[in-house]
Amino acid sequence: MWSRLLGPRVIGRTGLCWRSLFTMRLKTSEFQSLFNDGLNGLAEVFEKHQHELRIAGGAVRDLLSGKRPEDVDFATTATPEDMKRMFQSAGIRMINNKGEKHGTITARLHNENFEVTTLRVDVQTDGRHAEVEFTTDWQKDAERRDLTINSMFLGLDGTLYDYFKGYEDLQNRKVRFVGSAEQRIQEDYLRILRYFRFYGRVALEADDHEPETLAAIRENGRGLAGISGERIWVEVKKMVVGNHAAHLLELIYNLELAQYIGLPPDGNVEEMKRVWQNAKGHSPKPMTILAALLHCPEEVEKMDIRLKVSREEKSLALFLVKHRRELCRSQDEPDSLKPFTDFIIDSRELDSQSKVCELLKYQGEEKLLAELCRWSIPRFPVSGHDLRRIGITSGKEIGSMLQELRDIWKKSRYQMDKDELLSHIRP
Template identity: 45%
Template sequence: MLPVLRKHSLLIGKCYRKVISIKYLHTMKLNSTQMDCVLNPGVKQLSSIFTKHGYEIRVAGGAVRDLLMGITPKDLDFATTATPEEMKEMFDLEGVRMINTGGEKHGTVTARIEEENFECTTLRIDVETDGRHAEVEFTKDWLLDANRRDLTINAMFLGLDGTVYDYFDGSKHLQEKSLLFVGDSDTRIKEDYLRILRYFRFYGRIASGPDNHNPEMLESIKRNVHGLGKISGERIWVEVKKIVTCSFGGDLIVKMVECGIGPYIGLPESYDCSNVKCIFKRCEDSGIPLSDIHHMTLLASGFSSEEECINFIARIKCSKREREILFFVMEHRHKALQAETVKEMQDLAVDMKIGEGRNKDIVLQYVSEVLKYASRVDLLEHFTDWDIPKFPVNGMMVSEKGIPRKQIKFALRDLVDEWKKSNFSLGQ
């Protein structure tokens, strides 16, 4: 249960010709147990330095959201009223080492304290945006900084005394498990079109059901979906692969396609949403957690041809391993669906390991993924308990039998086939 909110009146202000519609600042106090997740020795030292020099510092964004959800934050990002130059001067005086100076132009200075890095960013205003990048100016107004953030649940700050500062009802929306953009949704999206995908990713983190979307949010996304064409494939892929494996991942992919997002992230017009729903439902029914399945395995469910996969890969710029998993699942999914015994999948692994010379760990992962795609829990358990046996013959042994060099690989292939038929017992 979230703490009781206190409301404080604020004036409605103007900033760079934009009206910030806000009536109340909500504040609440976290208890000491919640703050213990934040106040480690490094944070306490960081706080004392800023206080000593007359600057305010608060935890910003996602960490505040996670704390209110009862989740221990993995990372802490800090916002401050100090400018980069003021922070550098302050840290120099205090003998604090600074690293990653490339972030200064965006307002970020990274301090190294107690063997931990702390990213401290000056409060900012977006002066000009093109849907991908923003030119910023520094401010000392917490409200103006909150107004430039994407979602209300990410626009809260936490003072190191335990006070949460909530300018746009983020805590209320978090409690209601609803997702809304800060202020005008069209404006927020046009500042950075990647926020369309961030909407779906965070929906998967906080929503209580697969289709409880605010209709106005979806309409705004549909109006602005073309802007995703401006976003690099690398940035798109970071978001998409998180969406796929979060709660309601299958429903979210389908909803994204319904909103017209598909072509802008590399999915074909014919992406098979009905099969996507089928695969996710099958995994749920079989008890395979989405977190245990590779994102490419799940995405493969909507593709029907190699050409579609090639176009998708060209758009998202994924890794070689991710590319291989997609093609492998596409090629062997029907085999896994129709397999009668685990031996058929073991033979596939042997062909890859011995016939293609693939690394054993890669072979085991790829075959396991295709079994997960098919939700063949019966075969998966036996397969993961099995180790690929060592083939008892090599090229030198075949050559010693008088087989011509050009025929050795064909002879080995035939021997592997006989070895598989013997259930890997020949030569023992």
């Protein structure tokens, strides 16, 4: 899988901590699979102009975990101006260069986009945004990143460059901030939620946090109030569908963060923990878990105002809050889907079946959920045209008769065909 090139060694001191560079050579199939005409062409351009190019951040973490990353970001010693000259001279198209002031240029080679960012240091931060300066020092760029497991670089020859024991933390399933947790959080308060999200992805144990990390989060939690709802919702959604979600949501309440991120201050944590236990093995939607914290539709509205969730997500939350108690299996026929299929048949919403599936996950009805996933909505076989053909012409009478026939059809478990239903019409 890999071979060691250079063990840990002290190479100097920064304001954060002692520099300790660890390197090794990665030789996995996942890493090799990244190389195609596009990446090879990109590498040739940087090599020709003698600028270093390395894979950065989350892609390195994924590769070291044996996963092929979905997105690969690159870092370089070349400035944006250097990159523009290089790509122009090579005839390479550049697109979406809105990130240029932050050092990012996107090149398009062989129908693939490659996002490359100049090494940076933060000059000034306000908890939301940062003013940056470009550098050629890989160590300084690593210092400005949030977590040790996200601060590593990988050369295109497979050499890992790890300054803050990120590889060791990844092997030990530890999630730590680079240097001072308080300083990293104050640079961007969203890092609090990123910590929780990556904890759910990496940590084996539900409650294995470093006390000083939780203390720094508690002390700086109010900074989340200044972060946009859209950014918060992206992180919360990912956290809620990861591992340890119930523990992490409870921790958010214990650390008094809920009020800053759109969740009710007195959220029903015990209900949420129960629902998470019910649903976790069935790929619940994030809102299915979060709805358990909400007591009433008004809290859905407040959450939407803060987080600006999608129309579909808000609709699901309102549905679950309204129906989680009243729409349930029959006491007379506990194994029957009938209450749920009747609701779907009567509903005018196109996504009613998917909502009811989420409700069954919420309620822990595994057997009924499996049946409903196999069930297809039947088509009511009678139309107004059928009634006109047998002499019923009044619009009001047609509407009333169709409803009466629909009720008979439902009682038959949707088995009656058109002729059987029409036979119930009295001359």
